[in-house]
Amino acid sequence: MNNIEQRPPFPPFSVEDAIKKVRMAEDGWNGKNPEKVALAYTPDSQWRNRSEFPKGRAEIIEFLTRKWQKEKDYRLIKELWATAGNRIAVRFAYEWHDESGQWWRSYGNENWEFDENGLMAKRHASINDLKIAESDRLFHWPSGPRPADHPGLSELGL
Numbered sequence: 001m002n003n004i005e006q007r008p009p010f011p012p013f014s015v016e017d018a019i020k021k022v023r024m025a026e027d028g029w030n031g032k033n034p035e036k037v038a039l040a041y042t043p044d045s046q047w048r049n050r051s052e053f054p055k056g057r058a059e060i061i062e063f064l065t066r067k068w069q070k071e072k073d074y075r076l077i078k079e080l081w082a083t084a085g086n087r088i089a090v091r092f093a094y095e096w097h098d099e100s101g102q103w104w105r106s107y108g109n110e111n112w113e114f115d116e117n118g119l120m121a122k123r124h125a126s127i128n129d130l131k132i133a134e135s136d137r138l139f140h141w142p143s144g145p146r147p148a149d150h151p152g153l154s155e156l157g158l
Contacts, residue, residue, distance in 0.1 A: 006117045007118040010116065013085075014083075015080070025040065026076055034061040037064055040120055041123070045123065050127055074095075077139065078090050081109070086116075091109050092153070093153055102131060105138075108125055111124045138158070
């Protein structure tokens, strides 16, 4: 098993392991480092993100680089929806503003499928954007991972 990339926990996922996997993904995306985030995916990972279909780590890195250049002050919260075997379903919301200063809250669902080494092989995301006033923002923490004591989606009523 030398030289085989692994990212525990491994499937099949218990609810507790799935919750860990979801939080690891949330923390990674909140770090906004495309190269580091891409390491959580198989080298040939297949995505559907809105109307884009990145394949492989190089396209994932390109996609995430563009995303975080556009989505300023990005803050994300993910929550486990369901898990079975090597699959996890997640709901999420994130807040960001565009170059004009308009704030947005983006809501979505993701379906994930993992390989035996705990790397995500498939990611299907459906996302909707809602304009919000800056005063309606709910995600207030310094750039980076969400603090452990910050409420999640259910606690925020989202």
